[in-house]
Amino acid sequence: MTKCVAIIGGNGKVGKYLVEQAIEKGYRVRILSRNPKQKHVNDESVTVIKGDARNYEAIAQLLRGSDVVINTIGQPKGERSIFAEVTSQILIAMKQENVNRYITVAGGSLTLEGDKKTLINRIGATLFKLLFAKMIKDKEKEVELLKESDIDWTVVRLPFIVDQQEVKVIKEDLFNMPGTKMTSRNVATFLLRQIDNKTYIRKHPFVSN
Numbered sequence: 001m002t003k004c005v006a007i008i009g010g011n012g013k014v015g016k017y018l019v020e021q022a023i024e025k026g027y028r029v030r031i032l033s034r035n036p037k038q039k040h041v042n043d044e045s046v047t048v049i050k051g052d053a054r055n056y057e058a059i060a061q062l063l064r065g066s067d068v069v070i071n072t073i074g075q076p077k078g079e080r081s082i083f084a085e086v087t088s089q090i091l092i093a094m095k096q097e098n099v100n101r102y103i104t105v106a107g108g109s110l111t112l113e114g115d116k117k118t119l120i121n122r123i124g125a126t127l128f129k130l131l132f133a134k135m136i137k138d139k140e141k142e143v144e145l146l147k148e149s150d151i152d153w154t155v156v157r158l159p160f161i162v163d164q165q166e167v168k169v170i171k172e173d174l175f176n177m178p179g180t181k182m183t184s185r186n187v188a189t190f191l192l193r194q195i196d197n198k199t200y201i202r203k204h205p206f207v208s209n
């Protein structure tokens with residue numbers, strides 16, 4: 001049976017290509033959205049669940065019958081950061097619904113244990129941490145929750161995302177951000193590749209074009 005991918009953030013800059021490419025690749029797709037898009041409603045390989053990712057029942061419903069969760073939820077402007085809260089709900093729902101693969105994203109400025117960032121990237125990360133202290137703390141908490149869990153997670157750290165055509169080269173690096181930008185289509189491609197790839201299980205790689 002074809003795998004089912006549960007997607008949170010499927011209307012976002014990255015998420016819209018994630019949904020598009022997952023359908024193209026023949027996956028069954030379940031999308032959680034507060035504002036479902038009409039175009040997905042009539043697609044037979046897509047199930048849309050209307051709801052908020054902070055609502056446990058909505059997450060549990062999304063995960064029902066899924067094999068993998070991909071979360072590209074964004075930070076709504078002016079609202080408090082909800083990344084750790086959402087991931088903690090996902091982890092509980094994954095146990096309940098028997099799902100073991102979780103793929104999510106973070107900014108490349110998030111510095112984690114084992115990183116060997118260049119001086120320029122360390123300066124950038126420090127500035128970002130000063131400007132967005134609460135969000136970075138929340139992302140750190142999210143990664144801690146994942147490390148405490150026993151599921152197969154991957155946190156893909158991204159550079160600035162541009163809405164351009166897919167390009168051939170995707171650079172990957174476990175220790176340092178290899179470039180400054182990446183197309184949203186390439187981000188989607190990389191995230192979908194992680195579904196069956198074990199290389200980055202329980203790891204937090206950096207990617208770029």
Ligand SMILES: NC(=O)c1ccc[n+]([C@@H]2O[C@H](COP(=O)([O-])OP(=O)(O)OC[C@H]3O[C@@H](n4cnc5c(N)ncnc54)[C@H](OP(=O)(O)O)[C@@H]3O)[C@@H](O)[C@H]2O)c1
Pocket residue numbers: 008009010011012013014015032033034035036051052053054072073074075076105106107108158159160161162
């Ligand atoms: N953009 C960049 O340059 C960049 C760079 C590095 C890292 N990142 C990270 O990559 C991720 C994706 O970025 P993006 O630019 O694609 O995000 P985005 O365009 O802001 O997408 C946000 C999506 O999150 C969903 N969302 C927000 N709050 C929600 C809630 N309470 N419940 C359910 N869904 C919710 C929205 O879906 P609905 O409105 O349909 O509910 C929306 O489609 C983010 O975590 C961002 O921090 C982005």
